Amino acid sequence: MSYQCILTEVKQGVGIITLNRPDAMNALNATLCREVGEAVDHFEADEAIGCTIITGGDRVFAAGADIKEMKDQSFAALHANNFPYIQRDCWRAIDDARKPIIAAVAGFALGGGCEMVMACDFIIAAESATFGQPEVGIGTMPGAGGTQRLTKAVGKAKAMEMCLTGRMMGADEAERVGLVARIVAADELAEQALKTAAKIASMSRPAVMLIKESVNLGVSSSLNDGLRFERRAFEATFAFEDCSEGMNAFAEKRKPVFKNK
Ligand code: CO8
Numbered sequence: 001m002s003y004q005c006i007l008t009e010v011k012q013g014v015g016i017i018t019l020n021r022p023d024a025m026n027a028l029n030a031t032l033c034r035e036v037g038e039a040v041d042h043f044e045a046d047e048a049i050g051c052t053i054i055t056g057g058d059r060v061f062a063a064g065a066d067i068k069e070m071k072d073q074s075f076a077a078l079h080a081n082n083f084p085y086i087q088r089d090c091w092r093a094i095d096d097a098r099k100p101i102i103a104a105v106a107g108f109a110l111g112g113g114c115e116m117v118m119a120c121d122f123i124i125a126a127e128s129a130t131f132g133q134p135e136v137g138i139g140t141m142p143g144a145g146g147t148q149r150l151t152k153a154v155g156k157a158k159a160m161e162m163c164l165t166g167r168m169m170g171a172d173e174a175e176r177v178g179l180v181a182r183i184v185a186a187d188e189l190a191e192q193a194l195k196t197a198a199k200i201a202s203m204s205r206p207a208v209m210l211i212k213e214s215v216n217l218g219v220s221s222s223l224n225d226g227l228r229f230e231r232r233a234f235e236a237t238f239a240f241e242d243c244s245e246g247m248n249a250f251a252e253k254r255k256p257v258f259k260n261k
Contacts, residue, residue: 050201064111
């Protein structure tokens with residue numbers, strides 16, 4: 001598939017989406033959002049893919065929604081279309097994906113960029129990564145999950161401070177407070193993200209999908225509901241050929257050969 005604002009490639013069972021508007025710090029315009037959504041859907045449907053990476057490359061993830069494109073929008077148009085950038089395209093695809101999506105972040109992940117990486121399943125950050133919700137500085141506010149996902153990730157105090165002042169958070173602080181899974185050297189970001197994604201892609205896919213669903217349910221449900229779902233899901237894994245293969249392989253001291261069944 002050919003795209004205007006992103007690049008895509010496949011390596012080791014991993015679909016890689018690279019935001020590609022270098023002259024605008026990868027600002028998220030409607031085309032880019034639509035293309036990310038299409039690429040996520042495409043990898044989700046591709047049986048050869050077990051995990052997706054979304055990255056902005058080694059300089060910047062994204063400096064937010066494209067302000068120049070957005071500035072003349074009206075409330076009526078946004079409301080009538082349910083803010084199409086978010087609802088119909090990119091975020092819907094990321095939210096619906098059942099295979100894991102890793103965000104690999106270097107440099108700024110601001111505004112909609114921060115919201116996009118928080119919508120992914122986890123973030124691997126380069127030392128240069130900087131997260132922020134600076135919308136208040138241009139007279140608006142986060143609109144694609146910033147006030148909600150940031151608060152769940154880092155707690156009310158830091159989320160409130162960041163959203164109200166636009167203060168940015170560097171990689172060290174982001175790792176300390178649990179916003180990112182891991183920090184890697186800037187020149188190793190692509191390699192480390194691929195290594196992690198390839199490892200996930202090599203696991204039993206039905207088990208991976210149930211684990212993702214179970215962890216996500218834990219974010220939005222009560223502990224009791226989450227525990228009940230987890231128990232049933234765990235029991236259900238015993239219906240997978242891969243579960244039998246994984247346990248037999250352990251007992252026979254060999255590597256499992258998963259069939260994603
Ligand atoms: N939109 C459009 N263009 C941008 C954006 C942006 N968000 N950010 C940077 N650019 C462009 C600049 O205009 C500039 O272009 P040009 O060379 O043609 O003038 C180029 O990228 C380089 O930028 P700077 O010269 O400003 O680079 P600096 O290194 O001096 O500064 C900053 C980098 C600090 C990142 C600065 O560019 C900045 O503050 N950018 C705006 C950050 C911001 O406010 N982001 C929030 C946007 S609103 C938002 O995200 C709402 C989300 C709601 C949902 C979104 C769904 C998609």
